[in-house]
Amino acid sequence: MQSTLPSVTIVVEGARRFVDQDTKDTPTIVDRIKAELGSQHTATIRYAERALSHKHLWEQITSIDTQYAIFIKEGHNWSARLFPNLIQTARATGAKLVEPYTFTTTLPNNPSWAARQTEYDYYRDLSIYGKLFDVDELRKLRAITTRIDKSTLYLTYRLYWNILHTQPTGEAYTSNNPMINSSGMKLRGSENQILPIATDSSLELRRGILRLLILALRRLRQRSKGNLSLEEMGRLIKHYNLTPLIELAKQHHPIESMWVQTLANPDSTEHLTKVLTDHDLYTRISTSPLELSPPSALINTVRTRDASTYIYREYRPKSLRNRSSSPREYDFYRRPITNRSTILLFDRPTEADDNAEHLYRFIAEKMPDYTNLYFALNESSPDWNRLLKQGFNLVNFYSPKFDQILLESDVVISSQLMNINRFGKDFSNSRFVYLQHGIQLNDMTAWLASNYFDLIxxxxxxxxxxxxxxxxxxxxxxxxxxLQSLRKKDVRSNQISYMPTWNFKDHGLSDDDFSKTRTAKQINELIHNERLRQYLRSTETVLKIKLHPNLQGKSKSFHTSSDIQISYENYQNIIENSEFVFSDYSSVALDAAFAGVPIAFYQQDSEDFYRSQVYNRRLNYEALGLGPVFTKVEAIVSYIINEAYKFDRVAYKASIDSFFGTVDRKDICQAIMRRVIKL
Structure with missing residues (x-):
């Protein structure tokens, strides 16, 4: 007879990003786990309100009295049969480690199929979450090593216990962290060791180790400092022979890939990065400052425990490089851009209404001899029929026709930076124009330098x-x-607009989890303010909330009314018909300022906001002088109901004129296309 005693402890790590949780009530996540376990499986469920730091993680492991442990985190997601499946497999096999398919992106309906679409061994989630561990083996591991943090525990566990291969069960778990490619991973290794040097390894493990080190280097570039040893990293790279695997990392992390090569071979310091029209772009990595001829740029200075690293972009005349005569290496710059060229434009795959749509319309209307013009968009997008009626030559994103047009194109133009590779053609060896999604107010250096473009x-x-x-x-x-056609309407509209940005740490959350975040709290605190509601009703004014595209799926988290509405209009219509626009950190407010609409910023907790972003603070919003900055809800409400934005414009006009002083409204699209044709 099978024992009914619990054989597994499920440790639930509470999410610090959630606010206003009543700790007296059983968290919803615990109820979900109990329901999914059902009556056939018993488990001890622990809810840890604090984050599992190194100390608290090992306190949990030490006190567990079951054979197995599973760690999960609030805000993550998993398939319904995850826990029964892991427990059954462990009981049947006695394995030291049982794991499902693990992802950092949205939970797939078909995990095995989703894994086959990528290099799964490289892109799998490397955290401890969603996996079943043998508790005794975890305890032995701590006795062997001086310090293991949860960021490296999964790989360390496999290396020490020689678990060279794992066969994922049919279930899936996601850490809901698609931004990890941009934010990287903070490693907290011991004084002298990040990962153990194991005698045996496998291709599967080597790919995981490479991924871990690439993400660690990405974090170092983002933060410009870290308590890691680059000498130790180099030792790991050489011991596990990681450089032959570097192609796995190049698409998303070109600079980190070059850094890995330099750590493996200190003489390898110059790396061809991007082909341009007249130049070749090289990345130079050095342990001391370099004096390079202009145009060149120092993009990173990184301080670590045992070294300083200087990363440069260096431009060299293309004539200096020996060209390959191999027919397998096609020169995508061979054809000049003419009216016979194929030009592909797109905004987001799921929606248009951004700079690429506006530039497409300009080319179609003002440059009609350019007939091979295409705009890529998902057929399921709500913008598809709208653009089709306007005569746009649409192609379904990622369709076979899209691939064909991409290969045939002489230039790709977009408001989004995307990594697209088709049959050897990507943006490192072909023309790409980045129109941007908004004006850069923050320090995006690490992110921008990781992408390829001929024009920004x-x-x-x-x-x-x-x-x-x-x-x-x-x-x-x-x-x-x-901006070329953006102007405030002369007719008063009785409309004001709020356009909040999104927080990277909220990405991928369920509706229930998102409703507990500071982002949701700040928006709801504003729209529930009774003074604001009374003002809107008495003046017949409508407050329109235009959510960031990454927040539009969370509109149910906000309680609206006839005078407070979630808007799905395009940005241009909302801005042009608004008497006042305010945001938190979004540069869309600057579009409104350019159009002559009064703006303000409402920023409750900027320290918390920037702590979780993949970029750093660069500008002081108050010092910009484009509009007032408020940190309290009552202050922004008073500003609105007193209609102060009608009377304080003189204080901001000079700063706005200066900020946009070099922009010729009538020549924006023309100037871009003049430069594009010369690429």
Missing amino acids: VSTGEMETQYLRTIAPVETLASGMPR
Whole structure:
């Protein structure tokens, strides 16, 4: 007879990002686990309100009195049969480690199929979450090593106990962390060791180790410092022979891939990064400052425990490089851009209404001899029929026709940075124009330098100066295409608009979890304010809330009314018909300022916001002088109900005029296309 005593402890790590949780009540996540376990399986469920730091993690492991342990985290997601499946497999096999398919992106309906679409061994989630461990083996591991943090525990466990291969069960678990490619991973190794040096390894493990080190280097570049040893990293790279696997990492992490090669071979310091029209872009990695001829740019200085690393972008005339005569290496710059060229444009795969749509419309209307013009979009997008009626030559994103047009194109133009590779053609060896999604107000250096583009559009002198410290050759000070036709309507509309941005740490959360975040709390605190509601009713004013595209699926978290509405109109219509626009950190407010609409910023907790972003603070919003900055809900409400935005414009006019002073409204799209044709 099978024992009914619990054989597994499920440790649930509470999410610090959630606010206003009543700790007296059983968390919803615990109820879900109990329901999924059913009557056939027993388990001890622990809810840890605090984050599992190194100390608290081992306190949990030490006190567990069952044979197995599973760690999960609030805000993550998993398939319904995960826990019964893991427990049954462990009982049947006695394995030291049982794991499902683990992802960092949205939970797939068919895990095995989703895993086959990528290099799963490289892209799998490397955390402890969603996996079943043998508790005794975990305890022995701690006795052997001086310090293991949860960021490296999964790989350390496998290396020490020689678990060279795992066969995922049919279930799936996701850490809901698709931004990990941008944010990287913070490693907290011991004084002298990140991972153990094991005698045996496997291709599966080597890919995981490479992924871990790539993400650690990405974090170092993002933060510019870290308590890791680069010498130890180099030792791991050489011991596990990781450089032959580097192609796995190049698409999303080109600079980190080059850094790995330099750590493996200190003489390898110059790396061809991007082919341009007249130049070749090289990345130079050095342990001491270099004096390079202009145009060049120092993009990172990283301080670690045992070294300083300087990372440069260096531009060399293309004539200096020996060209390959191999027919397998096609020169995608061979054909000049003419009216016979194939030009592919797109915004997001799921929606248009951004700079690429505006530039497409300009080319179609003002340059009609350019007939091989395509706009990519998902057929399921709500914008598909709208653009079809307007005569756009649409192609379904990622369809076979899209692949064909991408290969045939002489230039790709987009408001989004995307990693697309088709049959050897990507943006490292072909023309790509980045129109941007908004004006850069923050320090995005690490992210921008990790992407490939021949041209990046800037708006205003302040942004132009910043971008030229990263991409001095590629920056074009024209302004964004959508600004060319953006103007405030002369007729009063009785409409004000709130356009909050999104927080990276909220990405991928369920509706229930998102409703507990600071983002949701701040928006709801505003729209539930009774003084604001009374003002809207008495003046017949409508407050329209335009959510960031990454938040639109969370509209049910906000309680609206006839005078407070979630808007799905395009940005141009909302801005042009608004008497006042305010945001938290989004640069869309600057679009409104350019159009002559009064703006303000409402930022409750900027320290908390920037702590979780993949970029760093660069500008002081108050010092910008484009509009007032509020940190309290009552302050922004008073500003609105007193209609102060009608009377304080003189204080901000000079700053706004200066900020956009270099933008010629009538020549934005023309200036971009003049430069594109010369690429």
